Amino acid sequence: MRILLVGAGGVGSAVVPIAARRKFFEHVVVADSKQDRAAQAVAKAGGDPRFSSIQLDASNRAEVAAALREHRCDVLFNAVDPRFTMSLFEAALDAGAHYLDMAMSLSRPHPAEPYRKPGVKLGDEQFALDGEWRAKGRLALVGMGVEPGLADIFARYAADHLFSRIDEVGIRDGSNLVVEGYEFAPTFSIWTTIEECLNPPVVWEDGDWHTTEPFSEPEIFDFPEGIGPVECVNVEHEEVLLVPRWIDARRVTFKYGLGQEFIGVLKTLRKLGLDTAEKVRVGAAEIAPRDLVAARLPDPATLGSRMRGKTCAGTWVKGVGVDGAPREVYLYHVVDNEWSMAEYGSQAVVWQTAIHPVVALELVASGVWSGSGVLGPEAFDAVPFLTMLEEYGSPWGMREHSLMRAA
Amino acid sequence: MRILLVGAGGVGSAVVPIAARRKFFEHVVVADSKQDRAAQAVAKAGGDPRFSSIQLDASNRAEVAAALREHRCDVLFNAVDPRFTMSLFEAALDAGAHYLDMAMSLSRPHPAEPYRKPGVKLGDEQFALDGEWRAKGRLALVGMGVEPGLADIFARYAADHLFSRIDEVGIRDGSNLVVEGYEFAPTFSIWTTIEECLNPPVVWEDGDWHTTEPFSEPEIFDFPEGIGPVECVNVEHEEVLLVPRWIDARRVTFKYGLGQEFIGVLKTLRKLGLDTAEKVRVGAAEIAPRDLVAARLPDPATLGSRMRGKTCAGTWVKGVGVDGAPREVYLYHVVDNEWSMAEYGSQAVVWQTAIHPVVALELVASGVWSGSGVLGPEAFDAVPFLTMLEEYGSPWGMREHSLMRAA
Incomplete structure (x- = not known):
């Protein structure tokens, strides 16, 4: 598995030392709008050559898809602000990569009765594309941090x-x-x-x-x-x-x-x-x-x-x-x-969010978890996840x- | 009595219709940094020719003293923010006018133990000039609103x-x-x-x-x-x-x-x-x-x-x-x-602050209250004040x- 980790903020940076202790992946490209922030996150891998950094604009769907292809990544791991969820989600679909995030596409309140009825709900925009993910046989694992996750x-x-x-x-x-x-x-x-x-x-x-x-x-x-x-x-x-x-x-x-x-x-x-x-x-x-x-x-x-x-x-x-x-x-x-x-x-707080998507990616990489379409964490068998979480020492x-x- | 009322904000404007019902003064000059605000306050006198308006910078001691002399005012009634208290207080002293305010010179906290000891107290700068007011035989009636007052x-x-x-x-x-x-x-x-x-x-x-x-x-x-x-x-x-x-x-x-x-x-x-x-x-x-x-x-x-x-x-x-x-x-x-x-x-709230200094000025004008130096409202006999307050309908x-x- 080759991973494009987009976002080297608190959670993205915390992912690096957790993943560095595991063998399931071949490479992680850490991407951030600021190159030096991406490089600082890579430094947390303690010299592990499986990590590298690039500069990337998460709001630019075409640029993200191009990065996935250029670095031959088979999964996009979204660790940025949910304002960028849709551009990353669609870029992964364009490039034929799997996708994982920890926060879903944003909601908009009901225009007339905001405190009684939902308007556009969290994740609605992502679930609307479920058919396309299924058709391509690719997995979009959404809401896979700690909460949700x-x-x-x-x-x-x-x-x-x-x-x-x-x-x-x-x-x-x-x-x-x-x-x-x-x-x-x-x-x-x-x-x-x-x-x-x-x-x-x-x-x-x-x-x-x-x-x-x-x-x-x-x-x-x-x-x-x-x-x-x-x-x-x-x-x-x-x-x-x-x-x-x-x-x-x-x-x-x-x-x-x-x-x-x-x-x-x-x-x-x-x-x-x-x-x-x-x-x-x-x-x-x-x-x-x-x-x-x-x-x-x-x-x-x-x-x-x-x-x-x-x-x-x-x-x-x-x-x-x-x-x-x-x-x-x-x-x-x-x-x-x-x-x-x-x-x-x-x-x-940051560490607790970062560990669970790494465990999930390991289950996907090993084939224990598999599927296509837009799926939440509860779509999969919980036992291998909870067992592996203990193996991670948590x-x-x-x-x-x-x-x-x-x- | 000729009064220079400095400040046509909430309280200053409320003073005008209260004073307009009384006969004790000859003229009130309403002064404000904004001429139109002073004019609007004068309009509340309902055409009473004893009110006029001027533009005045309350922070400019010399300009205020000149206005007192030019309009032959024998009392300065300070109805502005306490940041301007000292320039008005000193201008009145310079011009040989009496003075009245509703908020005293500002305090500064004790540098080392602000929550145990006072530093410079409210009114300290005014009381420091008590001797000069006495020497000139002029009255500075300080803290004469509702609270203080x-x-x-x-x-x-x-x-x-x-x-x-x-x-x-x-x-x-x-x-x-x-x-x-x-x-x-x-x-x-x-x-x-x-x-x-x-x-x-x-x-x-x-x-x-x-x-x-x-x-x-x-x-x-x-x-x-x-x-x-x-x-x-x-x-x-x-x-x-x-x-x-x-x-x-x-x-x-x-x-x-x-x-x-x-x-x-x-x-x-x-x-x-x-x-x-x-x-x-x-x-x-x-x-x-x-x-x-x-x-x-x-x-x-x-x-x-x-x-x-x-x-x-x-x-x-x-x-x-x-x-x-x-x-x-x-x-x-x-x-x-x-x-x-x-x-x-x-x-x-504004009206309750405005009425009491008008009553006090009427007592000074009639000679019922008299004195020189920097004096608080409790330096005078309370009975005529409380009697007149009822006469004012309050x-x-x-x-x-x-x-x-x-x-």
């Missing part, structure tokens, strides 16, 4: 091995990460978080999708391995669009454990009109308020060494077990920032309901 | 007529004003509110001033006339600097009834570094974050017709009554926005402690 695989595992009927698949993401030396420093991009959190959250229920007001259905979820209770709210996320396509569940939700403080900050930014990405005029200056907000906070990619704590991604499944009795489990994956910094030089866990009650 | 007069009244010993003078300001049609719209300048609330609050206690952290000592105060309970916090304000100079009180505080929502907004702005008035660079633009915040919210001066509710200013006094028994009273002044809009075309009230408990 591992979270969807947990849902598949629960459906195949733990439940005879699923009432709810509830993705729950939370952490106890703190950044030392700052009064307030998010551990992920506030620009992206505003985008995610202010889009109308989407929920699958009784055979259809609907949307809600931002920050809806707040709940306190008790995260495992010492993280503890964190306030979570509905957020628009790919799992809600992916899981119902392959798994029979009455309800699918995604709740983000932002915590009360962060939710308060986001609500205040919205209330004051400081969330908008549109430019506004102030005296002689023109500025997007959201850009100012981001500029006033430290860059989370630079905070790994000041960060402490653990991050958890997981899938809470409720329904009826294979024995016919009510069952409730939380399948989860926890990364300790201290460990990921020491072992891979990557902060926990175990997952499961908490039964009875334990949750006792916690 | 009426609140200080209430303290004087309590000391002279209600108490034999005062333990605490606690100014408490709150409202139930809401602005229809906006999710969030402060009824006063957020720029100024940030300035006031993020300066270290000052407290008088046991013979000296000290400062605290912003938003300290939160309490719920139950305001009268249907306003009800509002969360109040310590804020830097002139009364705390003025009252102890003339009234014997163990403790003097000022708490602003911002309410939980507004306090939350201010804390968030501070946490995100969006409170600063210093310019920061974002991409190609340079901008002061506080200017952006202000620009995103509606201008409170334009909201009077959409506003509903009442605003209350008052002084809570605790101690021992003249009969030797413990006593606790709240002396207050409430303005209903509906009334002030209908009667004067001014929103309640009554005040008093709530006894026992009633407060029952409320």
Whole structure:
């Protein structure tokens, strides 16, 4: 397998040292709009000659397709901002390559009733091209990071091995990460978080999708391995669009454990009109308020060494077990920032996103996972993935309901 | 009396229709950096020939002194931003005029221990020139709006007529004003509110001033006339600097009834570094974050017709009554926005600030109040003021402690 990894930002750079420990591929070309950033990412392979870097404009479909052909890559691994998803997705299709991403094509709110009905949903533009991918016999594996990604695989595992009927698949993401030396420093991009959190959250229920007001259905979820209770709210996320396509569940939700403080900050930014990405005029200056907000906070990619704590991604499944009795489990994956910094030089949130697509590519390279068309992670057998994840040194866990009650 | 009213903003404009109903002065020259704004304020006198307008730069001491002489004004009434207090104060001294303001010269935090000790206090620069005012036999009546102003007069009244010993003078300001049609719209300048609330609050206690952290000592105060309970916090304000100079009180505080929502907004702005008035660079633009915040919210001066509710200013006094028994009273002044809009075309907060200096000027013009040097409102007899306030059609009230408990 020859891989064109597009994007040498936080996650793209974290992919390199993870992949460098594995033998399944022949070469990785790391591409970025900035050549030096691509080269810095390659440097994390510690001299492994299977990595090289190029400069590439991810928004230029023809240029990307040409790069795939020139470097004889059979898979495009998309690790850039979702604004570029469609140009990369179509470039891979043009060049006859397989494709993998961690965030799907963007949504647009319903014009009349944004907080009741979905408009264009996450991934809609990609699924519209499913026939073309099938016709070419190529695989587009979409939403294959941690969330979406591992979270969807947990849902598949629960459906195949733990439940005879699923009432709810509830993705729950939370952490106890703190950044030392700052009064307030998010551990992920506030620009992206505003985008995610202010889009109308989407929920699958009784055979259809609907949307809600931002920050809806707040709940306190008790995260495992010492993280503890964190306030979570509905957020628009790919799992809600992916899981119902392959798994029979009455309800699918995604709740983000932002915590009360962060939710308060986001609500205040919205209330004051400081969330908008549109430019506004102030005296002689023109500025997007959201850009100012981001500029006033430290860059989370630079905070790994000041960060402490653990991050958890997981899938809470409720329904009826294979024995016919009510069952409730939380399948989860926890990364300790201290460990990921020491072992891979990557902060926990970024590292946790980067490992799962590497595992998935190894399963595709070995033929354990195969298929054509536009497929989510839950379209594949979960067991080989979860087994290989442990082999990578990153175990997952499961908490039964009875334990949750006792916690 | 001939008055040079400097500043035709919200309060300056509201002064005109109040003064126009009175006979005590010969002429008011309304001066503003913008000639048309001064002319618009004069138009509120309904054709009264005792009002005229000029263009004037309030920061230019020589120009202001020349205007006082040219228009033969014997008093300068300062109704501009406190950044211009010193140039106007000194211009009046130069020209041999009396002087009145509603906000005193600005403070500067203690360089080493800003949240324990005061640095340069509000009014310090003005009191430093007390000797010169006395020598010239001219009066500088400082802090003569509603708060400071009426609140200080209430303290004087309590000391002279209600108490034999005062333990605490606690100014408490709150409202139930809401602005229809906006999710969030402060009824006063957020720029100024940030300035006031993020300066270290000052407290008088046991013979000296000290400062605290912003938003300290939160309490719920139950305001009268249907306003009800509002969360109040310590804020830097002139009364705390003025009252102890003339009234014997163990403790003097000022708490602003911002309410939980507004306090939350201010804390968030501070946490995100969006409170600063210093310019920061974002991409190609340079901008002061506080200017952006202000620009995103509606201008409170334009909201009077959409506003509903009442605003209350008052002084809570605790101690021992003249009969030797413990006593606790709240002396207050409430303005209903509906009334002030209908009667004067001014929103309640602005109108409540504008009326008291007009009453004070009438007392000075008639010789009931007289003196020389830099004096606060509590340096004068409160009774004629409170009597005249009722004559102006704007009554005040008093709530006894026992009633407060029952409320």
